[in-house]
Amino acid sequence: KQExxxxxxxxxxxxxxxxxxxxxxxxxxxYNLQWFRQDPGKGLTSLLLxxxxxxxxxxxxxxxxxxxxxxxxxxxxxxSQPGDSATYLCAVSSSGYALxxxxxxxxxxxx
Amino acid sequence: xxxxxxxxRNRITKTGKRIMLECSQTxxxxxxxxxxxxxxxxxRLIYYSFDVxxxxxxxxxxxxxxxxxxxxxxxxxxxxxxxxxTALYFCATSDLGRxxxxxxxxxxxxxxxxx
Numbered sequence: 079k080q081e082x083x084x085x086x087x088x089x090x091x092x093x094x095x096x097x098x099x100x101x102x103x104x105x106x107x108x109y110n111l112q113w114f115r116q117d118p119g120k121g122l123t124s125l126l127l128x129x130x131x132x133x134x135x136x137x138x139x140x141x142x143x144x145x146x147x148x149x150x151x152x153x154x155x156x157x158s159q160p161g162d163s164a165t166y167l168c169a170v171s172s173s174g175y176a177l178x179x180x181x182x183x184x185x186x187x188x189x
Numbered sequence: 190x191x192x193x194x195x196x197x198r199n200r201i202t203k204t205g206k207r208i209m210l211e212c213s214q215t216x217x218x219x220x221x222x223x224x225x226x227x228x229x230x231x232x233r234l235i236y237y238s239f240d241v242x243x244x245x246x247x248x249x250x251x252x253x254x255x256x257x258x259x260x261x262x263x264x265x266x267x268x269x270x271x272x273x274x275t276a277l278y279f280c281a282t283s284d285l286g287r288x289x290x291x292x293x294x295x296x297x298x299x300x301x302x303x304x
Contacts, residue, residue, distance in 0.1 A: 082231075110291065121193075121279060122295040167232070175220060175239075175283070175291060176247065179232040 080105045080172045084180035091158055092188055099153040099183045101168030106146050112177065113142050113153050114167040122167065126153070158187045192216045193296035195280050201302045208267040210299050212280030221263040222281040222293065223247075223255060225274075232279065238263055270303045277301075 081104040091097050101111070110129045114122040126135045126142040128151070134143040141154040155162060165184045169177040193214045202208055212221065223235040234247030236255040244257055252274060256264045267274055280296040 112292065114295075119298075121297040122281075124292050124294065127292050169232075169293075171291065176222075176234050176237060177232075177293060181229065181231040 080108075080170055080178040082168055082170050082178050082180040084166075084168050084183050086183060087181070088184040088186075090186040090188065093158060093160060095158050095187075096154070096156050097158055097185070099155070099166050099168075099185070101151040101153070101180055103149045103151075103170045103178075105172055106149050107172060108146060109171045109173070111142075111144055111151050112169045112171070113140075113151075114169060116165045116167055116182070125166075155185075158185075160187045160189050163187050193280060193282055193294055195278075195296040195299050197299060198297065199300045201304065202270055203304050204271055206270050206303075208270050208301065210265045210278055210280075210301070212263045212265070212296055214261050214280075214282045214294075214296075216282055216284070216294060217260075218282040218284040218294075219260065220283045220291075221257065222283070223253075223263070223265045224279045224281065225249070225276040226279060226298075227276050235265065235278075267301075267303075270301075272303045275301060275303045 083102045085100045112127045113125045128135045128144045139156040144151045165182040167182045168180040196211045222237045224232045226232045238244045238257045254266045278299045281293045283291045283293045
């Protein structure tokens with residue numbers, strides 16, 4: 079069974095810092111990996127999706143990398159802002175449809 | 190308007206009651222999913238459907254049933270609710286687009302409390 083782990087569980091940084099969120103998975107046979115953002119009381123918003131054949135994806139201040147062989151992905155957030163405060167979830171698709179989620183990293187960016 | 194909607198958004202019920210959670214989508218996607226989220230456990234898949242006639246159990250389907258009434262509608266039922274089904278429930282949709290991408294789009298969630 080695919081196990082997805084996210085480290086750290088919580089992170090607090092001052093505004094303007096660059097930061098890295100980590101995700102690891104146990105089975106390297108994946109179709110894709112997706113990063114989501116979850117705000118309190120709201121649903122999940124897809125941030126980036128990386129196919130298994132790709133090494134990274136970028137969207138604005140966000141960059142996600144994938145090292146399938148080592149079972150790792152990182153989400154890099156540049157120049158963090160208070161509006162980035164949320165829980166970030168990593169999810170892996172090993173079947174092409176169903177997602178296995180990590181427990182998330184709770185990020186707080188302080189002004 | 191939201192692409193994926195869920196009703197109700199909040200529900201409090203008692204043990205033994207039958208509950209239905211509804212999901213509708215306007216994205217035109219064939220695939221729909223139900224997940225539950227529990228503190229400390231992350232999201233887990235309950236059921237998924239590839240089309241109206243294709244429904245499959247997920248990781249934690251016991252105690253739940255689903256109905257795919259149309260391409261756009263996917264309902265989750267708790268036939269006899271129990272307290273450990275208290276959780277945040279999410280509906281999601283996806284479609285295999287060009288290149289095999291299968292980005293999932295989530296609804297806002299239904300917070301269910303079973304007393």
